[in-house]
Amino acid sequence: MSDWRTDPTYAMCRALVNGAELSSFADGPFDVRAVAAAVRPEAKDRFLLDEVPWENFPQGDQVREAVRLLRAGGPPVPAGVGVVSGMCANDMRAAAALAVAFLIRIAADLHHPHRTVALAEVPAPARARYFGVASRAELLLHRTGPRQDDYDDYGSEVTGYPAGWSVAAARAAITADAALLLPLLHDPAPTTRIRAAYALATVTDLHGTVRTALRARFAAEPAPDVCAALLLATAEITRARPHSPTTVLLREYWQDHTRAPEVRLAAAIGWLCLTDEAAPEDLRVALDGLATDERARTMDALPWMAAVGGSGETGLQRCLRRMLHPEQPDPMEYDDPWARDADGASRP
Known part of the structure; x- marks a missing residue:
């Protein structure tokens, strides 16, 4: 090098x-x-x-x-x-x-x-x-x-x-080159569809073309984790170019008990990022029930979640802690072998 x-x-x-x-x-x-x-x-x-x-x-x-x-x-x-x-x-x-x-x-x-x-x-x-x-x-x-x-x-x-x-x-x-990536939303491999959504989330979507394509794919998508990726990509694009119907739709999704848990979680995270409103009590209750340890590990398959996890937290756990309880400190990166107990004695 x-x-x-x-x-x-x-x-x-x-x-x-x-x-x-x-x-x-x-x-x-x-x-x-x-x-x-x-x-x-x-x-x-x-x-x-x-x-x-x-x-x-x-x-x-x-x-x-x-x-x-x-x-x-x-x-x-x-x-x-x-x-x-x-x-x-x-x-x-x-x-x-x-x-x-x-x-x-x-x-x-x-x-x-x-x-x-x-x-x-x-x-x-x-x-x-x-x-x-x-x-x-x-x-x-x-x-x-x-x-x-x-x-x-x-x-x-x-x-x-x-x-x-x-x-x-x-x-x-x-x-x-968005036109080359859009067909990948329909690829047979779920991983490819997720990665395509992650890439397309960064476009400058002046005419809403990509947002429309993401929503169309969401309507046909059978895999819950891919649906979650499509919603996070939609929210990221909407963060750049506000679109109030999308914000309303995300709220409807996390409130909809017939939706897959992954969909509701992604919709809730997307909605929180698109609004300055305080998190309502029904959202907090929903997230408490949906964000199990097992599901948090499943959500780490999404690049957004994988990127933010660490220090003993999954990406989902860190998102919910930082979004719903911003006053809480981040966990320690690692145990300090030289740290001292409250009485001043070094821990073995």
């Missing part, structure tokens, strides 16, 4: 630390939003990876090689799997954002042996600072607006690169 400090963008990041204006680099060769938008459709469709200036961004050569290896589809699992999501977990998304368009095309290829693996990588660069974040204000936070001001409060990645630029580029790429 190369040292990211040798990448061309390091000079830009160093200049920013020294007081340069970020706007002075906008639309230039180190603005991943502009670079991703300039990639020719033919280059994406034919995987002309060398047309993309990966080298302009931290560890870009590594991402390009990962995409190439993943597309090759070597058995049983190709080299390159997990590189994009791993870099995002390490807070480096710029080059990963350039991979999104290519990963979508692998995922959309019905004959590719690792299409589901590629699909799992697609939304990783489109989300930032979301691991362990489970409050009403932040769980489904999804920013939209003018390109320049949209993502300013995402801060900087570990390299110093503006994280908002990476996230904006990834979401723009997913939005541009």
